Amino acid sequence: MTTLTEAPAPVEERAPDRKPRRNWTPWVLLLPGLLWLTVFFLIPILTSVSASVQTGDYDDGFKLTWHWANYRDAITDFGPQYYHSLVYSLLTTIVCLALAYPVAYFIAFKGGRWKTLLMALVIVPSFTSFLIRTIAWKTILADNGTVVHTLNSLHLLKITTALGWTVGNHVLASPAAVVCGMVYNFLPFTILPLYTSLEKIDPRLHEAGADLYCSAFTTWRRITLPLSMPGVIGGTLLTFIPAVGDYINAQLLGNPNTTVVGQRIEDLFLRQTNGYPVGSAMSVVMMVGTLVIVMTYIWRAGTEDLL
Amino acid sequence: MSSHDVLGRTEGGDLRLAGLTKRYGSFTAVDDLSLTIPQGSFFALLGASGCGKTTTLRMVSGLEDPTVGQIFLGEQEVTDLKPYRRPVNTVFQNYALFPHLDIFENVAFGLRRRGVKDVKKAVTDMLDLVELGHLAKRKPTQLSGGQQQRIALARALINQPQVLLLDEPLGALDLKLRRQMQIELKRIQTEVGLTFVHVTHDQEEAMTMADTIAVMNHGRIEQLGSPADLYENPTTTFVANFLGQSNLIPASVEGEKDGIVSVSAHGQQLKVDAKRCRSTSGKIILGVRPEKVQVATDRGEVPDGYNALVGGKVVDTSFIGVSTQYLVQMPSGEELSVFEQNTGRAIQRPGAEVVVYWDPSQGFGLEGSQDIEAGAEADEEAAA
Numbered sequence: 001m002t003t004l005t006e007a008p009a010p011v012e013e014r015a016p017d018r019k020p021r022r023n024w025t026p027w028v029l030l031l032p033g034l035l036w037l038t039v040f041f042l043i044p045i046l047t048s049v050s051a052s053v054q055t056g057d058y059d060d061g062f063k064l065t066w067h068w069a070n071y072r073d074a075i076t077d078f079g080p081q082y083y084h085s086l087v088y089s090l091l092t093t094i095v096c097l098a099l100a101y102p103v104a105y106f107i108a109f110k111g112g113r114w115k116t117l118l119m120a121l122v123i124v125p126s127f128t129s130f131l132i133r134t135i136a137w138k139t140i141l142a143d144n145g146t147v148v149h150t151l152n153s154l155h156l157l158k159i160t161t162a163l164g165w166t167v168g169n170h171v172l173a174s175p176a177a178v179v180c181g182m183v184y185n186f187l188p189f190t191i192l193p194l195y196t197s198l199e200k201i202d203p204r205l206h207e208a209g210a211d212l213y214c215s216a217f218t219t220w221r222r223i224t225l226p227l228s229m230p231g232v233i234g235g236t237l238l239t240f241i242p243a244v245g246d247y248i249n250a251q252l253l254g255n256p257n258t259t260v261v262g263q264r265i266e267d268l269f270l271r272q273t274n275g276y277p278v279g280s281a282m283s284v285v286m287m288v289g290t291l292v293i294v295m296t297y298i299w300r301a302g303t304e305d306l307l
Numbered sequence: 308m309s310s311h312d313v314l315g316r317t318e319g320g321d322l323r324l325a326g327l328t329k330r331y332g333s334f335t336a337v338d339d340l341s342l343t344i345p346q347g348s349f350f351a352l353l354g355a356s357g358c359g360k361t362t363t364l365r366m367v368s369g370l371e372d373p374t375v376g377q378i379f380l381g382e383q384e385v386t387d388l389k390p391y392r393r394p395v396n397t398v399f400q401n402y403a404l405f406p407h408l409d410i411f412e413n414v415a416f417g418l419r420r421r422g423v424k425d426v427k428k429a430v431t432d433m434l435d436l437v438e439l440g441h442l443a444k445r446k447p448t449q450l451s452g453g454q455q456q457r458i459a460l461a462r463a464l465i466n467q468p469q470v471l472l473l474d475e476p477l478g479a480l481d482l483k484l485r486r487q488m489q490i491e492l493k494r495i496q497t498e499v500g501l502t503f504v505h506v507t508h509d510q511e512e513a514m515t516m517a518d519t520i521a522v523m524n525h526g527r528i529e530q531l532g533s534p535a536d537l538y539e540n541p542t543t544t545f546v547a548n549f550l551g552q553s554n555l556i557p558a559s560v561e562g563e564k565d566g567i568v569s570v571s572a573h574g575q576q577l578k579v580d581a582k583r584c585r586s587t588s589g590k591i592i593l594g595v596r597p598e599k600v601q602v603a604t605d606r607g608e609v610p611d612g613y614n615a616l617v618g619g620k621v622v623d624t625s626f627i628g629v630s631t632q633y634l635v636q637m638p639s640g641e642e643l644s645v646f647e648q649n650t651g652r653a654i655q656r657p658g659a660e661v662v663v664y665w666d667p668s669q670g671f672g673l674e675g676s677q678d679i680e681a682g683a684e685a686d687e688e689a690a691a
Binding site for chain 1: 403420
C-alpha cells in the first residue's frame with residue numbers, strides 16, 4: 001500500500017517527529033462489503049463444500065466423513081440433467097444474442113431521442129415477478145393458444161416434434177417451451193451490456209468505414225462488431241451464468257424429460273431425508289463446471305485487449 | 308514530382324458539381340452550387356459554420372445525398388454511387404481512426420477492403436510520408452492530436468483517391484501545431500499531386516494552403532478566386548469582412564474620368580480605380596484594407612494624389628512590435644482601422660487628431676446596397 005510517508009521524499013523536508021502513518025480509510029470502506037461477502041458468500045460456499053463430503057440423514061444428523069463417493073453419485077446419476085442444463089443455457093445464450101444484437105443496435109444508432117424510452121421498455125417487463133412472467137408463457141404456449149394454432153396451420157409442429165423440440169401436438173411441456181421461457185426471461189440481460197457498448201461507438205466510425213470501401217455489412221463486420229465485443233462477451237456471460245443455474249423455466253414449462261440440475265438439487269434438498277451431501281456435491285460440480293466454461297470463454301475471447 | 312511517381316495513379320479528372328442543392332425540410336443548406344475543381348489543385352471551401360461547406364463536402368464523399376444536382380469526377384457521374392464505391396476519400400474532422408486497430412492496420416484498412424494482398428510496402432511508405440513510421444504498432448489513443456491527424460491523412464491518401472476531402476482537418480489542433488500542419492499538408496499535396504478539397508472556417512488556413520478559395524455564405528459561393536485575388540479584389544462586403552479586415556466607407560459617386568471614379572464620403576473627396584469598382588454610379592461602398600492606410604498629423608505629410616480623410620481622432624493605439632494598430636474615429640462616429648508598419652515613425656497616442664490617407668489604387672468599390680457588416684460577425688464566430 002502506498003501512503004504519503006512511503007513516497008521517496010528528501011530527508012531534510014520530513015518533520016523529524018513524524019511517524020509513518022497507516023491509511024485505514026480504504027480498509028474501512030471495504031469492510032461492509034467484505035463482511036457481507038464473508039457471511040453470505042464465503043461461509044455458505046464452505047458449508048456446501050463441506051456438506052458435499054458428509055454422510056448421514058436428516059434425523060440422525062450429518063457427519064464430515066470425507067465421503068468423496070458423493071461426487072461419483074452426483075456426476076454419474078444425473079447425466080441427462082447436466083446435459084439439459086448445458087444445452088438449454090447455451091441455446092438460450094445463442095438465441096438471446098441473435099435477438100438482442102439487432103435490438104441493441106437499433107436503439108443505439110437509430111434510437112435518437114427515443115433511446116432512453118426504448119431502453120426503459122426493454123427493462124419494464126422485469127418489474128413483474130420472474131415467476132409470473134414465466135407462468136404467463138403457459139398461456140402463450142397453451143394448446144388452444146395462437147402459437148400452437150399458427151404452428152399447426154403451417155404444419156410446423158410436426159417438424160418440431162420430429163426434431164424433439166416439441167412433444168406431440170403441444171408446445172407446452174417441451175424443450176422448446178423451456179428455451180422460450182429462458183430466452184424471454186434473460187433477454188434484457190443480453191441487451192443491456194450490448195447497448196452500453198454499442199452506444200459508445202462513434203457513428204462517425206461508420207462513415208469512415210463507408211468512406212474506406214466498406215459496405216454496410218463490412219462496416220459492421222470490421223468496425224462495429226469488434227468494437228462491440230465487450231458487450232457481446234458481457235451480455236452472453238450475464239445470460240449464460242444465470243441460465244445454467246435456472247430451473248424455474250424447466251419446472252414450469254418443461255416435462256419430466258427436460259429436468260435440469262437445479263430441479264434435482266431442489267429435490268435432493270427438500271424432498272429427501274439424506275439428500276444434502278449429493279445435492280451439495282452437485283452444486284459444487286455445477287459451480288466448478290460453469291467457472292471452467294466461463295474462464296475458457298473469456299480466455300478464448302481475449303477480452304483483455306477489448307476491455 | 309507528380310502523382311504518378313508517388314502513388315502510381317494513372318487517371319483522374321476534374322471534380323465538377325452541377326446545380327448541387329441540399330435541403331433539410333425548409334432549410335436550404337446548399338443552394339444551386341456549380342463548381343469545377345481542376346485536377347491536382349488545392350481547393351478550399353471557406354465559410355462560417357452553417358454556410359453549407361461541410362454539407363457540400365459530404366455530398367462529394369457520398370455520405371449525404373443531394374436533393375438536386377449532379378457530381379462528376381472527370382467524365383464519370385458519381386451522384387448516385389454509394390460512398391464506398393467512389394474514388395474519393397475523406398480526412399474527418401475528428402479523424403475517426405478505428406480505435407480497435409493499430410496504426411498500421413488503420414492505414415492499411417482501405418487497401419485490405421479492396422482486396423490488396425501485400426500492403427506492407429504501401430503502408431510503410433505512407434507512414435514514412437507522414438513521418439510516423441515508428442508508431443506503426445501503437446493504438447490511435449496512444450497518439451497525440453497532431454499524430455492522429457497525420458494518420459487520418461495517411462489512411463485516406465494510401466487509397467490514391469481521385470479527390471481527397473479534408474473536413475476542418477486542423478480544427479482540433481492548437482495554433483502552433485496548426486501552422487506546422489498547414490505547411491506539412493501543402494508539402495504532401497505538392498508531393499502526391501492529388502486534388503485536395505479542404506473545408507475550413509479559418510481564412511488564414513485557407514489562404515496559406517489553397518490555390519483557389521471559394522468563399523461560401525448561406526449555401527452559395529460568394530466569391531471564387533486565388534487567395535491574393537480574393538484579398539485584393541473582394542466583390543462583396545461579406546468577402547471583404549470575412550477574409551481579413553476591411554475599412555468599408557459608404558460613399559456616393561460624383562463622376563468618372565480616365566478610369567478614376569471620384570466619390571464623396573464623410574463630406575470629403577476620394578478617388579478609386581474604376582477597374583476595382585463593382586459599381587460606378589450612385590451609392591457605393593468604398594473599401595480599403597487597414598494595412599494600406601497610414602496616419603499623419605498634418606495634411607501636408609500626405610503624398611500628392613493620395614486619398615485623405617481629415618478630422619479623425621485616434622481612440623485606440625496598440626503597439627505590437629512589427630506594427631501599430633490604430634482605431635481612428637471620424638467625426639460621424641464611424642471607426643477606421645489602420646495597421647501601420649513599424650518604420651520608426653512617431654506613434655500617435657489616443658486623442659491625437661490625425662489625417663488618414665492611402666493610395667487610391669489600393670482601394671476598391673462595392674455595390675452600395677449591401678449590408679456593410681456582412682461577414683464581420685461570421686468571422687468572429689468562426690474565430691471563437
